[in-house]
Amino acid sequence: MAVITEPQRAANWIAFPGGQPLQVMNGTGTRVVATAGAASTAEAAIPTGGNILLIRATAGIWIRFGATGMGAAAVDANSILFPAGEAPYLLKNAETFFRVLRVGTDDVPVQLESVGTL
16 A cells, blocks of 8 residues: 555546536556455455555445454444445555455445556
8 A cells, every 4th residue: 555645636637518527536457356245255455556446346235444364344333335336445554455245135246446646
């Protein structure tokens, strides 16, 4: 994980016709893929390259970040409820691994991609 020593930009601002801004995240292409199932996955290393991730999931998941040796992802306050879609996540100190658990009855593909700073 990168150590922030000064403000960094994670996106360029572009605009729709008429001036409405659209934020675009700059993915690095460094990705990790997991499948959220009925039981928490084993811990896996997050992709390297920065302290911002794009999280992508096709359905709801519980995701937990932490250092190696962390507990399982679960339906509790130690895990983040992530709805289907794509969203950025700012890593905190010592968050170098993750685990996931599905919300519904079907397994869910999950992808994490590091975001480059400008």
